[in-house]
Amino acid sequence: MSKNNPGFSTLAIHAGAQPDPTTGARATPIYQTTSFVFQDADHAAALFGLQQFGNIYTRIMNPTQAVLEERVAALEGGTAALAVASGHAAQLLVFHTIMRPGDNFIAARRLYGGSINQFGHAFKSFDWQVRWADPAEPSSFENQIDERTRGIFIESLANPGGTFVDIAAIAEVAKKHGLPLIVDNTMASPYLIRPLEHGADIVVHSLTKFMGGHGNSMGGVIVDGGTFDWSKSGNYPMLSEPRPEYGGVVLHATFGNFAFAIACRVLGLRDFGPAISPFNAFLILTGIETLPLRMQRHCDNALAVAKWLKAHPKISWVNYAGLEDDPNHALQRRYSPKGAGSVFTFGVKGGYDAGKAFVEGLELFSHLANIGDTRSLVIHPASTTHRQLSEEQLVAAGAGPDVVRLSIGIEDVGDIIGDLEQSLAKI
Ligand SMILES: Cc1ncc(COP(=O)(O)O)c(C=O)c1O
Structure with a gap:
């Protein structure tokens, strides 16, 4: 093990965690609290205005959840992560951040059935359109891209068929057209595949599966690869335009290579509310160690x-x-x-x-x-x-x-x- 470049198994146990500064507890404590006391009114205002990072309310952020996020970001090689209540919640928040009514995205036809359902039916109520492509044929993604396309979605290892996808070939199509490639890495886990190394921009997981690993807790996560330039075309206004609810902050300009994870938290999780419980975050963290x-x-x-x-x-x-x-x-x-x-x-x-x-x-x-x-x-x-x-x-x-x-x-x-x-x- 090298201190500056720890191996995967070391990160799986240690990334994001340290002994609790108050009690010395070695395992990450379950911070089973809804809210956190402010130091004073200025501190509260700075937290609410995004001028300072810190805990406010467990729907938005919680210390147990934060360790889980840092650990998954480290295992995937991303800049930041956001843990949420389920894999489906992670997908909802990703698309909420990149889509406006009338936009479309291209998704592989071979996906977990619940995702096919979520994209094809539930997303219609937001007027987000999915176009299906053959994951074995990168040109079938490219052929369907138009000026309202905002992203490409694949599974690295498809459920239920267990088929692998040429991530780099599809990443090339995404890059050529200035689109983010979103990869569901649930079936492989970062132990087998790290999609960001093959050109993906965002990784999502159902933590409910191999990451938690013991069939006892629901969870999901969004990992920000930090690679995509959200400001370029003006197609992603959530990230590139001033946010009225945060005093005109432009998320991409302020948060740089982890702006996507911030946007999912402060615009998606805050307003839709699918927070992971601290107890589930603890169980999933424990699972990830092995x-x-x-x-x-x-x-x-x-x-x-x-x-x-x-x-x-x-x-x-x-x-x-x-x-x-x-x-x-x-x-x-x-x-x-x-x-x-x-x-x-x-x-x-x-x-x-x-x-x-x-x-x-x-x-x-x-x-x-x-x-x-x-x-x-x-x-x-x-x-x-x-x-x-x-x-x-x-x-x-x-x-x-x-x-x-x-x-x-x-x-x-x-x-x-x-x-x-x-x-x-x-x-
Ligand atoms: C590959 C894949 N992605 C996403 C999901 C959805 O995750 P969750 O059930 O945690 O919402 C599942 C669930 O089976 C899955 O298998």
């Missing part, structure tokens, strides 16, 4: 399971980028050489009915709508997480009717395979 260990074990277990399934006579196909003959293997080797992640899909021979019987026959696996838990999880996306989608969208999202999705946990791999084996034997 992220490198867990993530490697998730990947190693998933590869062993994928190989085993691939050789099984009752399995029709396995889609795991870690398998050498997988069409996505080259991209995985390039972007995520430590492993192909924990989540992947496969088909049981016999289609929908056999898949359903297989899911119901599992005992160690939990049948539920989550990923990124220590426990092994299973779901049938077409009837659950992706059920709002049309048949065509289902196939495009990698969630067709026969698809079973696994999120491989960190139990003993022999027990995971044993459970799959006993369930397959019953079909």
Whole structure:
């Protein structure tokens, strides 16, 4: 370890945290308070006017949340971060900061079903339009850009298909057109991929998944890469025009390379209110301390399971980028050489009915709508997480009717395979 350039595992444990100055507590305390006492009236005025940083009210900022933000920013290599109540809240605040009514953004077609729903339906009420593109084809993003386009959104490793995306190629399109590239890095986590190093400008996460890692707390985060020039074209007035509610402050001019994170906090989180609870921030921080260990074990277990399934006579196909003959293997080797992640899909021979019987026959696996838990999880996306989608969208999202999705946990791999084996034997 070098003091000036600590390694990833060191940052996962230490970034943002120090012993509590009052009590000496070594673990980050849960600051379970709604509000913070001002030193005097001038101090209060400076905090409210953005002339001084400091805690006012937990909807906007809280010391436990601040340690989480600093830690995730360090792990992703960003300039600043904002932790919020969920991954969906993070996405809402990102788009609220860059979009005006009538604007559009281009998003990869292969995304978590809830994101497809949020972008395609809920965002309509703000008059924000999404245009869908093929993540394997950067030109399909470029072809849809017009003068009202304000950003590009992809998942680094797509849920549920477990497919990797050529982030650098899509970043090139974004840069050519002066647009920010926003990457949802939930499935990979910064242990596997750091999208900012490949040209992304903003990273979002559902912290609910691998970052927290134990299936016990909702959370989300926005990481500001500090690279995008928000002042250039006048297309991002939230950042480039004076803010009347803050005495005419221009956020980009005042906060420079962390202005985006500030804007999401003081204009989005403040007014929409999806704050993360200090208790959840504490649990997620604790989870992040073991992220490198867990993530490697998730990947190693998933590869062993994928190989085993691939050789099984009752399995029709396995889609795991870690398998050498997988069409996505080259991209995985390039972007995520430590492993192909924990989540992947496969088909049981016999289609929908056999898949359903297989899911119901599992005992160690939990049948539920989550990923990124220590426990092994299973779901049938077409009837659950992706059920709002049309048949065509289902196939495009990698969630067709026969698809079973696994999120491989960190139990003993022999027990995971044993459970799959006993369930397959019953079909
Ligand atoms: C890749 C991805 N992004 C975003 C989300 C949304 O996160 P949350 O459920 O924390 O709102 C999910 C949830 O499953 C996800 O899998």
